[in-house]
Amino acid sequence: xxxxxxxxxxxxxxxxxxxxxxxxxxxxxxxxxxxxxxxxxxxxxxxxxxxxxxxxxxxxxxxxxxxxxxxxxxxxxxxxxxxxxxxxxxxxxx
Amino acid sequence: xxxxxxxxxxxxxxxxxxxxxxxxxxxxxxxxxxxxxxxxxxxxxxxxxxxxxxxxxxxxxxxxxxxxxxxxxxxxxxxxxxxxxxxxxxxxxx
DNA sequence: AAAATTAGGTTTATAATGTAAACCATTTTA
DNA sequence: TAAAATGGTTTACATTATAAACCTAATTTT
Numbered sequence: 001x002x003x004x005x006x007x008x009x010x011x012x013x014x015x016x017x018x019x020x021x022x023x024x025x026x027x028x029x030x031x032x033x034x035x036x037x038x039x040x041x042x043x044x045x046x047x048x049x050x051x052x053x054x055x056x057x058x059x060x061x062x063x064x065x066x067x068x069x070x071x072x073x074x075x076x077x078x079x080x081x082x083x084x085x086x087x088x089x090x091x092x093x094x
Numbered sequence: 095x096x097x098x099x100x101x102x103x104x105x106x107x108x109x110x111x112x113x114x115x116x117x118x119x120x121x122x123x124x125x126x127x128x129x130x131x132x133x134x135x136x137x138x139x140x141x142x143x144x145x146x147x148x149x150x151x152x153x154x155x156x157x158x159x160x161x162x163x164x165x166x167x168x169x170x171x172x173x174x175x176x177x178x179x180x181x182x183x184x185x186x187x188x
Numbered sequence: 189a190a191a192a193t194t195a196g197g198t199t200t201a202t203a204a205t206g207t208a209a210a211c212c213a214t215t216t217t218a
Numbered sequence: 219t220a221a222a223a224t225g226g227t228t229t230a231c232a233t234t235a236t237a238a239a240c241c242t243a244a245t246t247t248t
Contacts, residue, residue: 002132003111011107012206017097020186030225038096043207045227061226066215068225086187092114093180106235124196137236139198155197160244162196 004088007081009054014039015047019082022057022074030070048072056081098182101175103148108133109141113176116151116168124164142166150175 010016017037022028028036034044048070051057056078062069074082104110111131116122128138142164145151150172156163168176 002130003107003114006107008205011105013097013100013105014206016186020097034225036096040208041226042209042228045225046206049227068214070226089183089187092110093183102234108235128196134237135197136199136238139196140235143198162243164197 004091006088006092007085009050009056010081010085012047014043015051016085018044018047018051018072019056019074019078022072023079023082025073027071027073030072033072051078054078054081098185100182100186101179103144103150104175104179106141108137109145110179112138112141112145112166113150113168113172116166117173117176119167121165121167124166127166145172148172148175 010019014037017039018033021033021036030041030044030048033039033048034041037044039047048057048059052059052072054077055075057072057074060071062071104113108131111133112127115127115130124135124138124142127133127142128135131138133141142151142153146153146166148171149169151166151168154165156165
C-alpha cells in the first residue's frame with residue numbers, strides 16, 4: 001500500500017485553514033476569514049480565488065452599506081474534496 | 095483561537111510520507127523509501143537532505159557489497175517535530 | 189573485451205507556488 | 219480638505235518542488 005496523493009489545492013496551510021473554517025459555517029466574510037486565519041489580505045485574496053476557481057468555494061461580492069463585502073461559502077464539491085483530503089492525510093499521520 | 099503554524103518542513107507530501115514511514119521502523123534504505131513513496135530518486139535525494147539538515151532524520155552512507163547504500167532513520171528531534179505537526183494539523187481537520 | 193544496461197544516487201535547471209508589498213477606490217475621521 | 223482607514227486586488231519576488239540530466243561503479247550482453 002503506497003501513499004495516496006494529497007490534493008495540492010488543499011495541501012496549503014492557508015487554503016486548508018479557509019476550508020476548515022468554511023466547513024463549519026453557512027458563510028463567512030472576507031474580513032472574518034482574514035482575522036481567523038491571520039493571513040494578509042493579499043494572500044487571502046489570491047487563495048480564495050484559487051479555491052473559487054476550483055469550485056471548492058463560492059464567492060459573492062456585494063456591499064455592506066457602501067463598503068465592499070466579499071462573502072464565501074463552501075460548495076458540495078469543496079466538502080467532498082475536503083473529506084477526501086482528510087481521509088488520505090490520515091494515512092500519513094496515523 | 096487561531097490556527098497554529100504547520101512546520102513547513104513537514105508540510106510537504108513527500109517529506110511527510112518519508113517521516114511517516116520512518117516513524118514506524120528502526121531504519122530504512124533509500125531504495126525502499128523510494129518505492130514506498132513512489133518518488134523519483136532525484137526528488138527523494140533532495141528531500142532527504144532537507145530532513146537531514148533539519149536534524150529530523152539521520153542519513154548514513156555505506157556500501158552493500160560494492161554498491162552504495164543510503165540508510166535513514168528518524169531522530170528524537172524528528173519524532174517530536176512529527177508529533178507536533180500532527181497535533182497542530184488536527185486543528186485544521188477535525 | 190568492448191559496449192550497453194542497471195543500480196544507486198546527486199546536481200541543476202525549470203516550473204509551480206506562496207507571499208508580501210504596492211496599489212486602487214471609497215469612506216471616515218481630524 | 220487632508221490624512222488615515224477599510225476592503226480588497228494586482229504584481230513582483232522569493233521559495234519550493236520536481237524532473238531531467240548527469241555521475242560512478244558494477245553487471246550483463248554481444
